[in-house]
Amino acid sequence: MDARHDLIERSVAPDASWIRPDIFSDEALYRLEQERIFGRCWLLLGHESQLPEPGSFFRTHMGEEPVLVTRTLEGEVRAFLNVCRHRGAQLCHEDRGVAKSFNCRYHGWAYACDGKLLAAPGEKQLYYGELDREEWGLIRVAQVESYKGLVFGNFDPDAPPLADYLGNMAWYLDILLDRRAGGTELLGVQRWRIPANWKIVAENHVGDEYHVGFTHGSQLTRPIESRAAPAPLAREIRPELGHGIGVDIIPEDLSPGERGGFDEEVNEYLRSIAGEMTERLGEMRPRLFPIHGLVFPTLGMVPILNSIRVIHPKGPNEIELWSYCMVDRDAPKRVKEILVQRSVSAFGPAGSFEQDDSANWTGVTRNTAGHQARKHRLNLSMGLGHEGEVDGLRGEVGLTASDINQRGFYLRWVQEMTGGQA
Amino acid sequence: MTLVDAQLLADLHFWYAREARLLDERRYDLWLETVDDAIRYQVPTRYLTAQADITDFGAWTVDRELAQASDVLLIDDDHAGISKRIERLQSGMAWAEMPPSITRRIVSNIEPGEAQEDGGIEVFSALLAFKSRGPDERSFLTAQRRDLLLPADGDFRLRRRLVIIDDTVLMGENLSIVL
Ligand code: FES
Ligand SMILES: [Fe+2]
Numbered sequence: 348m349d350a351r352h353d354l355i356e357r358s359v360a361p362d363a364s365w366i367r368p369d370i371f372s373d374e375a376l377y378r379l380e381q382e383r384i385f386g387r388c389w390l391l392l393g394h395e396s397q398l399p400e401p402g403s404f405f406r407t408h409m410g411e412e413p414v415l416v417t418r419t420l421e422g423e424v425r426a427f428l429n430v431c432r433h434r435g436a437q438l439c440h441e442d443r444g445v446a447k448s449f450n451c452r453y454h455g456w457a458y459a460c461d462g463k464l465l466a467a468p469g470e471k472q473l474y475y476g477e478l479d480r481e482e483w484g485l486i487r488v489a490q491v492e493s494y495k496g497l498v499f500g501n502f503d504p505d506a507p508p509l510a511d512y513l514g515n516m517a518w519y520l521d522i523l524l525d526r527r528a529g530g531t532e533l534l535g536v537q538r539w540r541i542p543a544n545w546k547i548v549a550e551n552h553v554g555d556e557y558h559v560g561f562t563h564g565s566q567l568t569r570p571i572e573s574r575a576a577p578a579p580l581a582r583e584i585r586p587e588l589g590h591g592i593g594v595d596i597i598p599e600d601l602s603p604g605e606r607g608g609f610d611e612e613v614n615e616y617l618r619s620i621a622g623e624m625t626e627r628l629g630e631m632r633p634r635l636f637p638i639h640g641l642v643f644p645t646l647g648m649v650p651i652l653n654s655i656r657v658i659h660p661k662g663p664n665e666i667e668l669w670s671y672c673m674v675d676r677d678a679p680k681r682v683k684e685i686l687v688q689r690s691v692s693a694f695g696p697a698g699s700f701e702q703d704d705s706a707n708w709t710g711v712t713r714n715t716a717g718h719q720a721r722k723h724r725l726n727l728s729m730g731l732g733h734e735g736e737v738d739g740l741r742g743e744v745g746l747t748a749s750d751i752n753q754r755g756f757y758l759r760w761v762q763e764m765t766g767g768q769a
Numbered sequence: 770m771t772l773v774d775a776q777l778l779a780d781l782h783f784w785y786a787r788e789a790r791l792l793d794e795r796r797y798d799l800w801l802e803t804v805d806d807a808i809r810y811q812v813p814t815r816y817l818t819a820q821a822d823i824t825d826f827g828a829w830t831v832d833r834e835l836a837q838a839s840d841v842l843l844i845d846d847d848h849a850g851i852s853k854r855i856e857r858l859q860s861g862m863a864w865a866e867m868p869p870s871i872t873r874r875i876v877s878n879i880e881p882g883e884a885q886e887d888g889g890i891e892v893f894s895a896l897l898a899f900k901s902r903g904p905d906e907r908s909f910l911t912a913q914r915r916d917l918l919l920p921a922d923g924d925f926r927l928r929r930r931l932v933i934i935d936d937t938v939l940m941g942e943n944l945s946i947v948l
Contacts, residue, residue: 442816442937535841537814539939542905564862667938672841680839688845692853697812697844697944699857702865705943713905 351375355764363754364731365724368715370757371544376764377663384644384763385410389492389499389512391646391657392416392426394533396496396676397443402460405443407669408659409500414488415439415449416498419461426488426500427462438485458485495524496531515586515741516642519594522632523650526604526624529677533655534687537670537695543708545645545660546760548668551704552639552647552656553591554583554745554752557729562703566693582737583730583745583752589643589759591752595636595651603633606651610689616682620675631739641752643759653686654694664712670695727753773881781879781892784918784925789874792947797855800947805919805926810851812844812932812948831913831933843934843944854947865945870900872946876914885917889928892916896932900946908941910934912948 358370370376390409397405398418406429407414413429415438431438436453439446448465449458455468462485470478489504494517499509510517524531541548551558560567584592597605603624604617624633637650645658656670672690674683693700714720730749737744745751791800813836820833836842846854857863875897882891894914901907917929932948 440817441819444819446819534839535814537841537843537939538937539941539943541942543942562864565857565860565864670841683839687839687841691842691845692850695841695843696939696941699853702943702945703863706865709906709942 351379352765355379355761359757359761360724360727362731363757364728365726366757367724368721370760371547371712372663372716372721374663377660379764380660381410383766384760385412385502385660387501387503387506387763388644389490389501389506389509389642390644391642391655392491392498392500394496394531394671394673395424395493395498396532398424398498400445402445402447403443404439404446404449404460406439406441407657408667409488409502410660412502413437414500415485416500417460417462419459420447421461423461424491424493424498425461426491426498427485428488430486431456432464432483432485433467456483462487494520496533497524513587513590513642516590516592518632518741519584519586519592519635519637519640520642521628522635522637523648523673525627526633527620527627527675527677528623529675531673532676533671533673535669535671537691538667539696540661540665540667541705541708542665543705543712544663545658545666546756547708547711548658548666549641549643549645549647550753550756551708552649552658553589553641553643553756554585554593554639554750556583556593556639556748557750558704558707562707563700565703566699582740583749584740584742585734585744585752585755586742588755588762590641591755592640592648593638593752595638597634597636604636606636610685613682613685616678641756643756644763649694652693652700653690664716727757777881777890778879780925781881781890781918785876785879785894788927789876793872793874795858795869797858797947801852801855803925803927804848804851805928806848808846808848808851808927808929810844810846810930810932811842812934812944813842814840815934815937817937834937835933843939844932851947863945865943868902870902870906870946872901873899874948887919889917889919890925892918896948898946898948900941906942910936910939910941910948914948 354376358367392407393405393416401418401420401422404415404417407416414426415429416426418424429438431451431453433454433456436451438449438451457465459465464480464483467478488500488502490501490506492499492509494509494513582594584594597603602618602621604621605614640648647656647658653672653674654670655673656668659667659669661667672687674686695701727750730745730751734743734745734751788803815834818834858866876894878895880893882893884890896912896914899909912935913933915931916927918925919928
């Protein structure tokens with residue numbers, strides 16, 4: 348095996364009870380991630396609600412690649428590299444909008460919103476009518492699929508379908524995406540750069556319940572108790588290796604979907620949809636309140652505050668975080684407003700929670716990069732060997748705060764980086 | 770254009786200089802006294818947007834680049850929200866501001882706008898905000914402030930503030946200071 352393979356294997360313990368800091372800073376590993384992780388995994392592009400009409404488009408990224416997502420005039424969602432086929436200029440420069448076609452500003456090649464090359468200036472006289480338009484359309488993202496409103500893309504034409512990729516995670520995502528007939532909508536986006544490696548951010552979303560009591564001490568009403576013994580706020584569930592979700596169990600005295608501490612208007616709304624939720628999801632799932640989670644590799648979720656985010660890597664030492672609010676599309680306007688305002692007050696660059704998160708991620712990235720610090724392993728052993736199964740839940744479960752999902756995340760990383768062999 | 774009352778301009782310059790100093794000196798208690806109970810303090814998200822009807826300069830405005838009504842902002846605080854923001858800084862556990870950022874706010878281009886019905890004055894200004902927590906954590910941002918000030922007992926109170934940051938992607942690692 349090559350040196351890179353060695354580096355991958357020595358970065359993560361066989362049981363993922365530890366990792367080495369190289370994983371956060373090594374340039375060669377980062378380059379390989381672009382190929383093996385961001386080139387092969389399903390990545391969130393956005394939500395169908397962001398493409399309300401034919402010709403709607405928005406820009407995003409898949410890994411480091413600039414991507415243009417469109418709704419064609421026939422209503423289909425497509426994604427392309429945002430790169431002109433002629434000489435590689437950036438095709439679309441706006442963040443979002445509606446357009447019938449996209450004109451490259453370098454030499455004027457024009458593309459339809461389904462990616463076809465419509466025209467090139469001088470096709471007859473300068474190209475002698477020999478330019479094959481079929482061949483020179485935009486480069487399509489090999490696969491684009493939606494899961495109940497969320498739109499994902501995959502550069503690998505041979506990747507398994509999205510439903511297989513999500514596996515049991517879909518069953519939990521349904522608590523958010525499928526609890527109402529009208530589905531959800533995505534609002535936003537807040538975008539900001541954080542000088543941190545993408546994996547420390549991803550692992551925080553996938554399973555780090557442990558940090559809540561301390562990092563977010565400024566926001567907790569009983570910080571001292573939480574600091575002494577992190578209460579099992581949530582069960583850490585590992586539906587599939589790499590994906591993770593933390594859920595709170597809603598006590599019997601509350602209605603399904605409800606939660607103490609919410610505005611009365613919101614709880615009133617949640618009570619009003621309890622029947623619909625139960626009808627759609629059964630008895631068990633409406634009693635689970637998703638707190639945080641991750642769809643491997645970079646779709647982070649903080650459903651307790653309606654936040655959905657994509658961690659875009661920008662080199663080993665930097666990310667651009669894109670954070671959206673997700674709400675039930677048919678919720679009353681006032682409820683949406685309350686939820687969005689709550690979300691923004693806690694999450695995003697100015698959020699009372701996330702400010703302190705980003706300070707941690709930056710510190711990890713910066714302070715583990717040195718020659719000495721890199722020699723020493725970091726601990727992921729919490730709850731190792733104490734995972735279990737819970738009747739009615741899908742996947743493995745950590746019964747208290749546990750590193751179960753961070754271990755799953757890094758094991759999945761090894762799996763993907765070594766080409767699918769565990 | 771209309772000529773401006775020199776005394777008003779002088780009063781505004783003084784008010785903004787003092788406000789910037791109070792924030793830079795972290796005198797949040799004194800700063801909060803300048804804030805009206807009905808304050809709305811907002812920082813919108815901003816997008817690169819087509820200016821397709823470029824011939825119509827009336828439509829070619831900054832506002833088109835800003836978050837629309839139902840969209841997500843970066844900050845959307847009322848008085849309770851902003852008070853919590855300040856309390857947080859003083860909680861001893863706001864790690865992003867422990868130790869606190871060293872800041873400097875430069876406010877210029879102060880331009881009184883329309884007088885409002887309730888006697889308030891709309892004021893535009895430009896903000897340059899710097900913060901540092903040592904050489905690894907330094908950032909600058911510039912923004913337009915659109916404020917509504919209410920004259921009160923020979924002073925002003927801040928009733929509304931819209932901070933339009935001159936970036937679509939925020940470059941500091943967070944927005945941990947009051948703008
Ligand atoms: S690079 Fe786009 S038209 Fe030449
Ligand atoms: Fe956090």
